[in-house]
Amino acid sequence: MIAQAAVSAPQQTPPSTTAANAGRGGRGPTSAYPVRQPADPAIVDRGKQLFGVNCSFCHGPDARGGEGGPNLLRSQVALDDEDGEAIAVVVQNGRPDRGMPKFEMSGADVQAIAAFIHSFPLRGSGVVPQSDVLVGDAKAGEAYFNGPGKCAACHSVTGDLARIGSKYDARTLETRILMPGRGRGPAPQLSPTTVKVTLASGETIEGTLNRIDDFAVSLTDAQGNRRTFPRDGDSPKVQVNDPLQAHKAMWRAIGDDDIHNLTAYLAAVK
Amino acid sequence: MRIAKGIALAACLWFLPAALSAQGIDPASLTRPLTDSWPTYSGDYSSRRYSTLDQINQSNIRNLALAWTARLTAGPGGAGVYSISNTAVPPPTIVGGEAAEAIQVGGNFGNGPGTVVGAILEVNGILYMAAPDNAWAVDAEDGTVFWHYFWKTRGGTHVGNRGVGIYGDWIYFETPDDYLVCLDRKSGKERWHKEIADFGEQYFSTTAPLVIGNHLIVGTGDDLDAPGFLQSYDPETGELQWKLYTVPTKPGDPGLDTWANLDAASHGGGQAWTVGAYDPETHLYIFGTGNPTPANVTPTRGEGDNLFTCSLLAVNVDTGKMAWYFQTSPHDTHDWDSTQTPVLVDGAFGGKPRKLVLQGTRNGYFFVLDRVTGEHLLTSKFSESANWAKGVDQRGEPVRNPEKDFTVPGSLVSPSNLGATNWPPPSFDPETGLFYICTNESFSMYFLMDPDPREVTGLGGGQEIGLGSLGTSIEAIDYKTGKIVWKHMFSAATSTGIGLLATAGKLLFGSDPMGNFIAFDPAKGTPLWHTRIGQLTNAPETYMLGGKQYVLVSGGDIIYAFALN
Numbered sequence: 001m002i003a004q005a006a007v008s009a010p011q012q013t014p015p016s017t018t019a020a021n022a023g024r025g026g027r028g029p030t031s032a033y034p035v036r037q038p039a040d041p042a043i044v045d046r047g048k049q050l051f052g053v054n055c056s057f058c059h060g061p062d063a064r065g066g067e068g069g070p071n072l073l074r075s076q077v078a079l080d081d082e083d084g085e086a087i088a089v090v091v092q093n094g095r096p097d098r099g100m101p102k103f104e105m106s107g108a109d110v111q112a113i114a115a116f117i118h119s120f121p122l123r124g125s126g127v128v129p130q131s132d133v134l135v136g137d138a139k140a141g142e143a144y145f146n147g148p149g150k151c152a153a154c155h156s157v158t159g160d161l162a163r164i165g166s167k168y169d170a171r172t173l174e175t176r177i178l179m180p181g182r183g184r185g186p187a188p189q190l191s192p193t194t195v196k197v198t199l200a201s202g203e204t205i206e207g208t209l210n211r212i213d214d215f216a217v218s219l220t221d222a223q224g225n226r227r228t229f230p231r232d233g234d235s236p237k238v239q240v241n242d243p244l245q246a247h248k249a250m251w252r253a254i255g256d257d258d259i260h261n262l263t264a265y266l267a268a269v270k
Numbered sequence: 271m272r273i274a275k276g277i278a279l280a281a282c283l284w285f286l287p288a289a290l291s292a293q294g295i296d297p298a299s300l301t302r303p304l305t306d307s308w309p310t311y312s313g314d315y316s317s318r319r320y321s322t323l324d325q326i327n328q329s330n331i332r333n334l335a336l337a338w339t340a341r342l343t344a345g346p347g348g349a350g351v352y353s354i355s356n357t358a359v360p361p362p363t364i365v366g367g368e369a370a371e372a373i374q375v376g377g378n379f380g381n382g383p384g385t386v387v388g389a390i391l392e393v394n395g396i397l398y399m400a401a402p403d404n405a406w407a408v409d410a411e412d413g414t415v416f417w418h419y420f421w422k423t424r425g426g427t428h429v430g431n432r433g434v435g436i437y438g439d440w441i442y443f444e445t446p447d448d449y450l451v452c453l454d455r456k457s458g459k460e461r462w463h464k465e466i467a468d469f470g471e472q473y474f475s476t477t478a479p480l481v482i483g484n485h486l487i488v489g490t491g492d493d494l495d496a497p498g499f500l501q502s503y504d505p506e507t508g509e510l511q512w513k514l515y516t517v518p519t520k521p522g523d524p525g526l527d528t529w530a531n532l533d534a535a536s537h538g539g540g541q542a543w544t545v546g547a548y549d550p551e552t553h554l555y556i557f558g559t560g561n562p563t564p565a566n567v568t569p570t571r572g573e574g575d576n577l578f579t580c581s582l583l584a585v586n587v588d589t590g591k592m593a594w595y596f597q598t599s600p601h602d603t604h605d606w607d608s609t610q611t612p613v614l615v616d617g618a619f620g621g622k623p624r625k626l627v628l629q630g631t632r633n634g635y636f637f638v639l640d641r642v643t644g645e646h647l648l649t650s651k652f653s654e655s656a657n658w659a660k661g662v663d664q665r666g667e668p669v670r671n672p673e674k675d676f677t678v679p680g681s682l683v684s685p686s687n688l689g690a691t692n693w694p695p696p697s698f699d700p701e702t703g704l705f706y707i708c709t710n711e712s713f714s715m716y717f718l719m720d721p722d723p724r725e726v727t728g729l730g731g732g733q734e735i736g737l738g739s740l741g742t743s744i745e746a747i748d749y750k751t752g753k754i755v756w757k758h759m760f761s762a763a764t765s766t767g768i769g770l771l772a773t774a775g776k777l778l779f780g781s782d783p784m785g786n787f788i789a790f791d792p793a794k795g796t797p798l799w800h801t802r803i804g805q806l807t808n809a810p811e812t813y814m815l816g817g818k819q820y821v822l823v824s825g826g827d828i829i830y831a832f833a834l835n
Contacts, residue, residue, distance in 0.1 A: 060730050
């Protein structure tokens with residue numbers, strides 16, 4: 001390359017679903033996706049660069065999903081967003097519950113990123129509909145719920161799980177069977193992990209667990225005091241009570257068929 | 271395969287004139303076992319991360335204390351942190367780069383832009399380290415920053431940088447926008463930079479260049495649909511010596527029959543984004559390759575193994591030709607790269623002395639091969655939770671269970687995308703004969719989201735929803751049997767530890783998910799010493815300077831050096 005200074009910086013160019021891919025199984029646009037006016041190409045280009053630096057690792061260089069981050073082209077936040085206002089909320093605050101850090105970025109930079117995300121024409125093939133997820137046998141799911149799954153030991157479809165099928169979409173429901181609070185949608189009220197520390201003197205201190213490692217355990221007691229105790233092997237004695245332990249215990253044991261059956265059963269509890 | 275005779279003769283050719291540099295580094299010295307310095311990514315070519323230093327040892331570890339810290343400031347103006355009351359002259363920042371103005375980096379994935387996640391080289395009393403777009407030289411005695419180099423980026427994924435390479439008086443590092451930059455180690459001034467990959471095709475470069483004789487081994491990365499490759503450059507001129515594609519890119523290339531067609535193969539990924547190991551006897555550089563693309567939705571790739579993605583490859587550094595391969599994850603469907611650092615060990619196997627290579631991969635399996643021939647010797651599962659394979663076939667390769675792919679109704683799979691282990695490097699202690707690895711028993715739901723595989727590129731098409739982890743740990747594996755000799759589970763499960771270091775002081779340094787820096791008994795896994803730093807971001811290292819042994823670890827943009835009180 002001879003000219004170096006005068007030319008503008010080359011830009012990384014994710015393929016879009018426009019002309020180049022037009023013959024690859026497209027089904028034409030549907031009205032489900034927003035129709036947008038084309039943005040200023042200079043702003044889209046700047047957004048592309050900013051996206052490449054800050055976003056593409058997790059959300060993919062083509063914004064369709066990357067290392068852990070979801071497809072942004074079909075995310076509801078991005079679909080609802082007009083000019084960066086909805087995306088900015090996520091970018092500037094992060095989503096700590098899902099592992100997304102916050103980014104210190106100006107409103108103009110977020111607008112440019114939004115313009116880049118919005119520059120991808122969306123086509124009608126959409127995502128696999130939630131209803132397709134429900135392949136399980138609800139009767140078998142009910143039997144598992146009340147039988148080997150031991151779900152009924154803590155839960156009831158007429159009690160805490162009443163109308164559960166109308167609260168969550170199928171994927172979220174399926175995910176939350178395995179781990180409450182995960183996936184999309186409002187987080188349920190979960191009991192905190194508690195801990196009981198028994199000192200050498202026999203004194204016991206209980207509270208909600210703040211953190212624990214090999215060398216210290218920290219809790220907040222009923223009076224709101226934060227207390228931290230050094231640990232040395234088995235001293236002091238520490239008992240952690242994780243209310244979600246029964247769910248974690250399922251992960252190595254349950255088969256996908258049982259998960260799908262449970263999901264079909266609970267999805268019908270409306 | 272047969273290795274040509276005359277290896278010893280060839281090896282002699284690396285001994286460059288002594289006049290090359292008294293203060294810099296003679297590349298031939300890199301072939302020696304690790305002692306006082308830390309001159310290359312893994313310390314030495316074997317990648318054992320085992321130091322013969324024993325000043326710090328089990329008997330005095332309780333006296334290990336902070337010697338100094340160094341805070342690194344990234345960007346066009348920063349080199350170190352200087353307050354108004356500090357009368358010291360700030361070190362120079364040298365600015366380079368092809369962009370008229372650097373693109374704003376908003377957050378570096380939750381870390382500061384000066385975060386060090388890679389190797390810190392120690393040569394003749396100076397430390398050299400890098401972060402995306404930034405490199406520094408720091409006094410190994412007290413942490414003073416000597417110089418800082420800043421590269422104005424034109425973009426690219428800024429996920430991390432694995433460190434620099436050193437040859438003579440020259441320092442080399444890669445930039446996210448695909449340049450190899452050569453700096454003067456004394457001044458930080460730029461000597462030259464070369465474009466190493468096509469930025470427009472979404473390549474981004476994070477790995478550390480590795481100096482081998484008169485070769486500079488350079489890898490790069492890409493998460494979309496470009497072919498992976500490894501390159502060798504002349505460290506003096508920056509001219510390309512050879513380029514080895516890791517996937518077939520033209521008719522007749524080996525492995526093409528494991529893909530649906532040439533188009534799929536030549537967009538098939540297999541990136542070389544971490545540093546491998548080198549065997550000076552055979553001239554083989556052994557490295558792991560990344561995932562195939564599209565990663566999660568596979569019909570366009572065909573039903574085959576998709577060579578040479580997710581494989582260990584041995585390449586002759588003089589010719590750039592592949593000597594052997596072994597695929598550790600045939601037809602991967604979860605973006606589980608097999609780029610984890612391979613470790614070279616000379617040891618008994620099956621009652622005979624053998625030259626081995628060991629690797630624990632992101633998919634949860636551990637492998638032992640003959641590193642001269644590539645012959646498979648052992649496969650075992652180091653992650654109890656890993657549930658994606660039906661078993662191991664006659665080749666010793668895990669057999670994927672398609673029901674654990676991304677599926678429409680959802681599949682419960684361990685590990686998560688982060689893997690049972692990842693880039694944080696393992697270690698091998700020749701005294702215990704144990705291979706140490708950071709592990710994570712993570713689970714996710716994997717949903718297929720795109721109904722049309724032809725629409726899918728890169729890492730798209732699926733949605734992974736993380737459930738959490740049953741625990742993170744450090745495991746000690748007996749390479750002769752694949753058995754786990756000890757496993758130290760951590761109380762909290764967030765992410766895996768950040769890499770390991772074994773020393774002749776009968777110590778294994780590592781970290782836990784809560785940010786404790788810990789020295790373990792390598793024989794039993796018992797913690798012997800710790801200090802809470804809060805955040806640790808690179809694997810520990812050690813060096814000896816002025817009669818004092820230091821242990822080094824980074825936490826974000828701060829470097830911590832420990833020594834005996």
